[in-house]
Amino acid sequence: VFEKINVRSSVAAYIQIENQVQFAVASGQLAGEDRLPSLHELSQKMNLNINTVAKAYRDLEITGILNSRRGMGAFINKGVEPKCREICRRRILERLKEVVSEARAAGMPAQEIKEICASSYASSASPYEEPPSALLAMAKKTGTAKK
Amino acid sequence: VFEKINVRSSVAAYIQIENQVQFAVASGQLAGEDRLPSLHELSQKMNLNINTVAKAYRDLEITGILNSRRGMGAFINKGVEPKCREICRRRILERLKEVVSEARAAGMPAQEIKEICASSYASSASPYEEPPSALLAMAKKTGTAKK
Numbered sequence: 001v002f003e004k005i006n007v008r009s010s011v012a013a014y015i016q017i018e019n020q021v022q023f024a025v026a027s028g029q030l031a032g033e034d035r036l037p038s039l040h041e042l043s044q045k046m047n048l049n050i051n052t053v054a055k056a057y058r059d060l061e062i063t064g065i066l067n068s069r070r071g072m073g074a075f076i077n078k079g080v081e082p083k084c085r086e087i088c089r090r091r092i093l094e095r096l097k098e099v100v101s102e103a104r105a106a107g108m109p110a111q112e113i114k115e116i117c118a119s120s121y122a123s124s125a126s127p128y129e130e131p132p133s134a135l136l137a138m139a140k141k142t143g144t145a146k147k
Numbered sequence: 148v149f150e151k152i153n154v155r156s157s158v159a160a161y162i163q164i165e166n167q168v169q170f171a172v173a174s175g176q177l178a179g180e181d182r183l184p185s186l187h188e189l190s191q192k193m194n195l196n197i198n199t200v201a202k203a204y205r206d207l208e209i210t211g212i213l214n215s216r217r218g219m220g221a222f223i224n225k226g227v228e229p230k231c232r233e234i235c236r237r238r239i240l241e242r243l244k245e246v247v248s249e250a251r252a253a254g255m256p257a258q259e260i261k262e263i264c265a266s267s268y269a270s271s272a273s274p275y276e277e278p279p280s281a282l283l284a285m286a287k288k289t290g291t292a293k294k
Binding site: 011020028089095097123129 | 156166167170171173174175211226232233235236237239240241242243244245246247248249250251252253254255256257260261263264265267268270272273274276278282283285286287
């Protein structure tokens with residue numbers, strides 16, 4: 001489930017962990033009763049401070065997605081899938097709307113936005129990785145300014 | 148040029164102002180030598196603290212997009228359009244890639260992302276406004292979890 005954290009992303013590392021768990025539940029890669037790595041395991045694996053992982057796990061517990069059992073690890077709660085899916089969908093929808101409206105305001109044609117989305121979806125880059133260079137090259141295009 | 152600032156957005160108010168100026172230059176709505184409202188005018192019009200506007204203008208001056216002439220107001224620098232366009236495109240592309248990869252990780256099918264983008268582009272909502280309710284309703288769809 002866990003992809004590498006990108007420390008240069010504008011998204012904080014602990015939020016990247018939280019999101020990865022939520023996305024995995026929303027997409028069915030993780031289900032109720034599944035066990036997550038312990039704080040120690042995950043911080044080792046991802047080369048992160050244990051407090052960063054602890055913060056993410058604590059937030060996920062407060063949201064009701066995770067429960068920690070002393071000496072046994074952390075488990076996804078049963079029945080959280082629909083809630084998780086809705087949280088993810090809402091958050092993604094709001095961000096998509098924001099960035100598409102930004103693109104529109106900046107004069108980018110709809111067709112170009114479509115192409116960037118399609119390439120992003122097709123590339124198997126994980127969310128917080130730098131965009132692949134082929135994608136970045138699309139930023140250089142001069143494009144036609146829209147009055 | 149200036150749309151209302153949304154104080155509930157995750158994007159800070161002064162950044163919203165900076166972005167709006169950059170988008171307007173990138174799209175050709177503002178050009179070199181165009182005059183922006185004074186700090187006082189803009190803070191009144193947008194119902195913002197004058198320091199918030201001052202911070203945005205200062206950043207835009209540092210980036211080389213704006214220059215303030217004492218007693219005359221603030222002016223867009225000549226020849227900044229290509230630079231501005233590239234800054235905007237790169238920023239938008241990175242964010243689009245991020246949120247599309249998030250959507251993919253959360254199991255949203257490509258078709259749905261396309262639809263959300265199309266509705267967002269078609270709605271004339273300004274970037275930092277709340278998404279229109281028709282769009283938000285799309286978050287409730289159950290969707291099919293992808294294994």
